[in-house]
Amino acid sequence: MSPLRSGWLTRYGVVAAVVALSTFAAVFAPGFFSLGNAATILLHVSTNGILTLGMTFVIITAGIDLSVGSLLGLTGVLVAAALTAPGLIAAVGVVGAAMVATAIGLAAGAAAGVANGTLTAFLGINPFIVTLATMTIARGAARLVTGGVPIGFPPMGDPAFQKKVAALDALHAFGGGRLALPGSTSGFPIPALVMLAFVALGAVVLSRTRFGRYVYAVGGNEEAARLSGVPVRAVKVGVYAISGACAGLAGVLITGQLRSGGPDAGMLYELNAIAAAVIGGASLMGGVGSAWGALTGALLIGVLNNALDLLGVQAFWQEIAKGAIILLAVLFDVWTKKRNGGSAHD
């Protein structure tokens, strides 16, 4: 997990919570303990997991990105629009269109992230305000592009009906597809695989690259980092670009999965991502957090939702439980810091 924390409890506390919760659910919730259900959980977690990964990069630098939910909506709409553009399909074929649409989604997300980062780093505007503004702008843009209704499945009698459906199917193979898994009829959801791959990639970037080290340094002490020659502004632009690209990726996957890009997709997802990042050990004060923590944070929420679903607990209670878990995670963090003594000096 994080290279910045020590102690078994801090390191594996969330993992232990996921395991304990899963054990509890396996005993009491009918149908929890099966490969099929595990695949379902992972599929449901994948969107939030990817958003949380990007959010964690931002939070480690002591920033925040409120725009990811709206960016998911906007990129999803753009992906759907590109995918069903008859010209594009004619030019590059059905699979080509799916690939181009994916690239557009990632690029649009990253570009919006670069805008967030630039406004934050170069103009010195508080990231909460910057991303609150881009969140609103992106949501408005998504509704503007679509006229407020989802883009996707063509109406009957559309001259390019066949091709559009084929293109949507091509992307669906990515966003909604499953990999055959021995011993399971349902298979392993590809979005979950994508999430795991990106978390692994994120973990390597954070722990093994110069950029990753700079991310921690900027969040741990921005002034000391700057005086040490760390390109603080470039690092900030980088983390917001990563967060935006993650939102774009999530937009691609959701559009593929639903065969449609809705302007209202991803509402409030930013708050779920922040919650998962914090549960996973990231500190809003900066300097602390990890990619595996992001995954475990998202998993804990996913397992909790799934277990409570299976136990037949009302959705309203699920929200209350999720809020309580967030509080517990933060209290746990405060408690371990106090116990480890902090710095009593000065």
Add this chain to the structure above:
Amino acid sequence: MTLLTLRGITKRYPGVTALDGVDLDVESGAVHALVGENGAGKSTLLKIVAGATAPDAGTMAWDRRPVTVHSPREALARGVTVIYQELALVPGLGAAANIYLGMEPRRRGLLDRGAMRAGAAAALADLGLLVDPDRPVQELSVAQRQLVELARALVREAKLVALDEPTATLTAHEVAHLVAQIEWLRAKGIAVIFVSHRLDEVRRLADTVTVLRDGRRAWTGAAADIDGPTLIRTMVGRDVVFERRPPGRAADPVPLLSVRGLSRGWVRDISLDLARGEILGLAGLVGSGRSEVARLIAGIDRPARGTMTLAGRPFRPRSPADAIRAGVVYFPEDRKQQGLVLGMRIRENITLAALSRVAPRGWVRPEAERELAAAAAVRADVRPPEIERRTAHLSGGNQQKVVLAKWLLTDAEVLVFDEPTRGVDIGAKTEIHRQIRALADAGKAVLVISSELPELIALADRAVVLREGRVQGQVRGALAPEALTALAFGAA
């Protein structure tokens, strides 16, 4: 009449005994000066008087009745006001609101702003400060803000006012005004504790002096009974403070770094030369512009006017990263705020400025990084050189050595040290001095800023003295404290 009596006050922090059985008697209507080197325990003693910290042992009596103080609020209620160096005012509020903070007069549940304004204006006028009591205090000068804090003490009818180095950042004129106000407080029968590094002020103002050394009381007596040199000897506990290490080589005849007419804000027209093999001291009082000059050289701030050349070529750093690439590094004054990422390990801090050396194409090679960091930690004498420890838990001296190790790795040619041994114990100080001399002997050009004259005298081969943002003069050859002090105070 004795107002406050402390007996056997002891305070320990992890690894340090800040105070060790200190006795103190403070009289009403008298000024009691508290002097001592950095780290002698003056600030800790003030915190205990203020109720901000509880002593581990010892007793306290107020008006000859034993008391325990659990919070600053209790101390305030008893009539103790402590004015810290970092003033405790809310910047966006006016003097009136600040003065009455926590004790606002009310009428029918609402703030009685008229009474606050009138009371504040009266207290400020008593102190010779004529400002609009509604003007946000952030628009006032440091000296004016101090007077606002003093006015707060007056309004609270404080019986004891303690000031922690109040004159450190004031101009001579402002100091004179503050001294007059303190004398007025004394005449009103208020007890004053006055912490200062400026011994001439102490001897002029104080009735009684207590010297702290390494957490113990070294001497207490009437100010009239001790002369300046004796006072200094008592503070440091020895005649020679630091052994001066002679340079191992002569300075290059040609300067490596030349600064001409550098200006920014109130820092004007700074010119100086720095050659390989020499240690140049940058002397002057706190607030004379020393750090500002260092920051301009290190690319942290950009000059409005003036030029610099490095090895004969124009040197115009646009950022610290630029300066580091050119071989100019800045060892900052405040290691916790500017020097270290405290949450990171020693290893991560040491390699932060030179990460590219172990991260070809951006990928950090863990083995190479460990080796590089371990070697630098040993070279900088980090004790013990356990590079996986977190810097937050290290002692001040060790933290400073980690910062030193970081800069050693950059292979810089010009090193600017801003207060390299502030808050560092004597052993670490000597070691850091040895390191700095070794750097100069290895052909680096070194600039050292220090508020401690003995340190500058021990380290520097010559000195440039700043005063109020300008170069006041140069001292060559063996540095005489009298000459430096005279220039710094503008008496020459």
